[in-house]
Amino acid sequence: MRFAFSEDQEELRRGARRFLATSSSSERVRAAMATERGWDDDVWKRIATELGWTALAISEAHGGMGFGWVEIAAVMEEAGRALLCAPLLSSVCLASSAIEIGGSDEMKRALLPSLADGSATATLVMSDDVRVRTDGDALVVDGEARHVLDGHTATWLLVAARAGDDDAIAVVSGDALGVSRRATPTMDATRRQATIRFDGARANPLGASSVSKHAIAVAMDRARVALAAEQVGAAERCLEMAVDYAKTRQQFGRAIGSFQAIKHKLADVFVRVESARSAAYYAAWVAAHRPDELPAAAAMAKAYCSEAFFHAASESIQVHGGIGFTWEHDAHLYFKRARASEAMFGDPAAMRERIAASVVFAPE
Amino acid sequence: MDLEFGPEDEAFRAEVRDWLESNLSGEFASVRGRGGPGDEHADIDARRAWERRLGEAGYACIGWAKEYGGRAASLTQEILFFEEYARARAPGRLGHIGAGLLGPTIIAFGTDAQKRRFLPPIVRCDELWCQGYSEPNAGSDLASVRTRAERVGDEWIITGQKVWTSLAHCSDWCFVLCRTDADLPKHKGLSYLLVPMKQAGVDVRPIEQMTGTSEFNEVFFDGARTSAECVVGPVNGGWKIALATLAFERGASTLGQQLAFRNELESIVGIARKNGKAQDPMIRQRIADAWIGLEIMRLNALRTLTLMQGGTLGREALIGKLYWANWHQSLGKLAMDVLGDDADDAEGANVWPYSLTALQRLFLFTRSDTIYAGSNEIQRNIIAERGLGLPPEPRPT
Numbered sequence: 054m055r056f057a058f059s060e061d062q063e064e065l066r067r068g069a070r071r072f073l074a075t076s077s078s079s080e081r082v083r084a085a086m087a088t089e090r091g092w093d094d095d096v097w098k099r100i101a102t103e104l105g106w107t108a109l110a111i112s113e114a115h116g117g118m119g120f121g122w123v124e125i126a127a128v129m130e131e132a133g134r135a136l137l138c139a140p141l142l143s144s145v146c147l148a149s150s151a152i153e154i155g156g157s158d159e160m161k162r163a164l165l166p167s168l169a170d171g172s173a174t175a176t177l178v179m180s181d182d183v184r185v186r187t188d189g190d191a192l193v194v195d196g197e198a199r200h201v202l203d204g205h206t207a208t209w210l211l212v213a214a215r216a217g218d219d220d221a222i223a224v225v226s227g228d229a230l231g232v233s234r235r236a237t238p239t240m241d242a243t244r245r246q247a248t249i250r251f252d253g254a255r256a257n258p259l260g261a262s263s264v265s266k267h268a269i270a271v272a273m274d275r276a277r278v279a280l281a282a283e284q285v286g287a288a289e290r291c292l293e294m295a296v297d298y299a300k301t302r303q304q305f306g307r308a309i310g311s312f313q314a315i316k317h318k319l320a321d322v323f324v325r326v327e328s329a330r331s332a333a334y335y336a337a338w339v340a341a342h343r344p345d346e347l348p349a350a351a352a353m354a355k356a357y358c359s360e361a362f363f364h365a366a367s368e369s370i371q372v373h374g375g376i377g378f379t380w381e382h383d384a385h386l387y388f389k390r391a392r393a394s395e396a397m398f399g400d401p402a403a404m405r406e407r408i409a410a411s412v413v414f415a416p417e
Numbered sequence: 418m419d420l421e422f423g424p425e426d427e428a429f430r431a432e433v434r435d436w437l438e439s440n441l442s443g444e445f446a447s448v449r450g451r452g453g454p455g456d457e458h459a460d461i462d463a464r465r466a467w468e469r470r471l472g473e474a475g476y477a478c479i480g481w482a483k484e485y486g487g488r489a490a491s492l493t494q495e496i497l498f499f500e501e502y503a504r505a506r507a508p509g510r511l512g513h514i515g516a517g518l519l520g521p522t523i524i525a526f527g528t529d530a531q532k533r534r535f536l537p538p539i540v541r542c543d544e545l546w547c548q549g550y551s552e553p554n555a556g557s558d559l560a561s562v563r564t565r566a567e568r569v570g571d572e573w574i575i576t577g578q579k580v581w582t583s584l585a586h587c588s589d590w591c592f593v594l595c596r597t598d599a600d601l602p603k604h605k606g607l608s609y610l611l612v613p614m615k616q617a618g619v620d621v622r623p624i625e626q627m628t629g630t631s632e633f634n635e636v637f638f639d640g641a642r643t644s645a646e647c648v649v650g651p652v653n654g655g656w657k658i659a660l661a662t663l664a665f666e667r668g669a670s671t672l673g674q675q676l677a678f679r680n681e682l683e684s685i686v687g688i689a690r691k692n693g694k695a696q697d698p699m700i701r702q703r704i705a706d707a708w709i710g711l712e713i714m715r716l717n718a719l720r721t722l723t724l725m726q727g728g729t730l731g732r733e734a735l736i737g738k739l740y741w742a743n744w745h746q747s748l749g750k751l752a753m754d755v756l757g758d759d760a761d762d763a764e765g766a767n768v769w770p771y772s773l774t775a776l777q778r779l780f781l782f783t784r785s786d787t788i789y790a791g792s793n794e795i796q797r798n799i800i801a802e803r804g805l806g807l808p809p810e811p812r813p814t
Binding site: 059292310317319330413 | 418419420421422423426493686689690695698701702704705706708709712713716717719720722723724726727733736739740794796797798800801802804805806807808809810811
């Protein structure tokens with residue numbers, strides 16, 4: 054039993070922190086936020102070529118690094134800490150993983166190498182308003198999907214929908230005829246979402262329809278774990294900013310951090326950040342080694358880390374006082390990311406209900 | 418990262434589980450689930466006999482070195498032992514203050530003579546200990562204790578009052594934090610004395626708590642005596658020893674306690690299934706939240722264990738007490754809300770004094786969880802100052 058990162062995993066994390074300190078500094082994040090695409094392609098190229106993060110979730114047979122989810126969690130924690138603007142969550146943690154699980158050999162060969170080397174990105178599209186029908190061997194997609202993570206830039210759109218009586222994942226090229234898409238303005242400008250309209254867009258099935266549902270469920274749970282790790286890193290940064298400020302800001306002739314009103318607030322944040330870390334690391338280990346336990350572990354981590362991050366981001370603003378309310382300070386960037394990521398992939402209430410139904414009150 | 422215990426540890430767990438299963442039967446079947454917080458008054462004689470059975474089998478102080486009568490079990494195995502102990506609903510320990518607090522303190526700071534005198538009876542469960550720390554005017558501000566000890570010939574004469582002393586009424590000995598030099602600054606004039614309880618100068622008065630039961634006592638020392646050798650560490654150097662004991666208080670038994678909490682949560686889940694509250698969406702949310710909170714408590718403990726094995730106790734370890742106290746207290750409230758209309762029903766016939774149900778005791782007793790062993794406020798100060806490096810509270814000089 055050893056519940057900590059190995060030395061290699063620590064090194065991966067340290068490397069990520071070094072890289073992101075400059076490549077995803079506050080200035081770079083704000084510059085990326087202001088662009089139409091929402092992320093910096095040069096940084097993405099470096100992530101792909103120098104760091105290989107694009108290949109993390111892809112097996113070696115398909116040009117990937119075949120790393121486990123603990124390693125992915127280590128990287129995502131740092132990405133969250135730096136509020137990295139990049140399609141890491143959508144393309145690496147969600148779509149690549151769905152292809153690994155649910156793709157036919159042919160589709161894996163077609164898609165994974167370009168995702169692994171970062172020359173392409175992909176995302177998952179799930180919407181009740183999208184329909185897929187078969188047309189010979191091909192699929193045809195119609196309807197509209199909102200809130201598609203990085204959907205405006207993804208090379209490939211993996212559309213999960215019912216196709217007649219089956220579940221299907223339809224692979225649509227982002228540039229295909231019959232696809233129109235636009236990024237929607239979002240309060241959290243560090244991560245873009247898109248609205249995508251499909252009008253008879255031609256697609257190929259990702260793999261056998263019998264595994265589609267399973268592939269989406271597992272890929273979503275893994276993405277929840279990755280997002281939870283990201284929330285831990287971001288929450289820890291909120292705490293650090295507040296602690297640093299409380300040590301230096303003087304009022305009544307003392308550092309405000311010497312007042313118990315501030316100390317106790319930050320102690321409570323610390324308890325939740327460290328507990329969130331336990332939940333996220335555990336869920337990452339489960340994702341790598343205990344597939345049967347993943348649904349509960351992912352739900353637990355997503356529920357707890359979401360609320361811990363929102364709490365940390367809120368208290369960070371409060372401790373910073375007026376300066377924490379300004380555009381100039383980064384506190385609001387974390388606060389907005391916390392709000393958006395809390396709702397993403399299932400909010401805490403939905404995650405708790407899943408645990409109630411599948412674990413606590415599971416049929417005896 | 419590896420969250421599995423090795424085969425040796427699993428074998429140890431299986432051994433403990435088998436032993437508890439076969440020994441918590443027959444004469445000891447009735448002590449199952451008795452004692453512990455909120456029920457500390459129950460079945461003292463039977464539980465004392467049970468403790469002796471534990472001692473005979475070598476399970477009383479498993480973490481101690483073999484030369485002191487222990488099994489030299491690893492910290493992991495200690496935690497597994499406490500988990501199995503809780504899983505089996507074995508009775509709340511009476512000897513835990515000796516086994517968990519005083520013993521380790523003697524091993525770390527005691528003289529050879531003290532080790533020979535005091536450790537074997539703890540291992541055999543022949544002598545029970547209580548902790549003489551808090552006083553009416555020294556609670557969170559422990560270093561303000563006023564109980565005096567004066568050296569007269571080859572004895573210490575102790576005068577003063579302690580309060581909130583768990584198990585004092587059945588203890589043979591007490592470790593008492595005393596002022597031995599009133600002229601020194603308050604942290605520097607303290608000594609850590611070992612005082613026999615069964616003597617004329619010691620008067621134990623039970624404190625009736627909101628549960629109607631008495632786990633805690635007031636202890637009055639009026640010229641109580643102990644031998645000059647019964648001081649642990651240097652005279653006037655007792656503060657450091659007292660803090661070391663407090664650190665043991667947050668050790669393996671705390672890390673292993675979440676299985677006792679799991680029994681409580683499961684009984685609440687069982688009630689919710691029966692009375693229909695399992696269909697109430699708000700209750701479902703709260704029960705799932707409690708389940709998550711308990712899982713994370715276990716995970717936090719495993720992270721702390723990993724840190725301790727690495728020889729460094731990181732700042733993460735500071736969160737344990739605050740975390741479990743808050744979790745447990747909200748479980749008590751959840752229990753009442755799940756019981757709904759029945760929550761107020763006490764046990765037995767309508768005769769005074771009433772008998773509370775286990776969940777009512779949980780509800781009431783957990784109010785003390787956030788107060789004893791370092792209140793939430795003190796815990797937050799410790800986390801903020803030692804963990805986060807925030808400046809200390811300005812203290813009057």
